[in-house]
Amino acid sequence: MIGERIRSLRIERNLSLSELAERADIAKSYLSAIERNIQHNPSIQVIEKLANVFELPIQQLLPDETINAFGELDSEWLQLAKEAADSGISKEEFSQFLEYQKWRLQQPK
Structure with a gap:
């Protein structure tokens, strides 16, 4: 999981939680x-x-299922990102869409 990777890298580089958060x-x-996978x-x-x-x-921080054996995003994710960029969606607009989706999924049904 991503939290475990981040914690491991932080400890490996002798950074406290506060130091990493600040940097x-x-x-x-x-x-x-x-880090606690909450x-x-x-x-x-x-x-x-x-x-x-x-x-x-x-890519080195992303979960394994999004990364292929060469340490790159798998072709499906790359294709989706390319289609989004080709359609004229800016990175900010795409990010806002993702944030909206996260919010929407947390709403009671």
């Missing part, structure tokens, strides 16, 4: 929830911030 400019409580689906922006601190490609 990535994310809330310490949110980072803690990710927050299972952090936004791509958060993953990108953490990857930048660790100086790693984003």
Whole structure:
């Protein structure tokens, strides 16, 4: 899981939870929830911030099922991203859509 990867990398690099949160400019409580797998689906922006601190490609923080044997996103994900970009959707619009979907799934039925 992504939280376990982040925790492992943080410890490997001798960073405290506070240090990593500060360097990535994310809330310490949110980072803690990710590491403890309470927050299972952090936004791509958060993953990108953490990857930048660790100086790693984003793919190395993503769950295994989204990554192929070469450490790259699988072809389905790449195709979906390409279709979104080709349709004229900006990264911000796509991010907003994802946030809306997360919110919608949490609403009572």
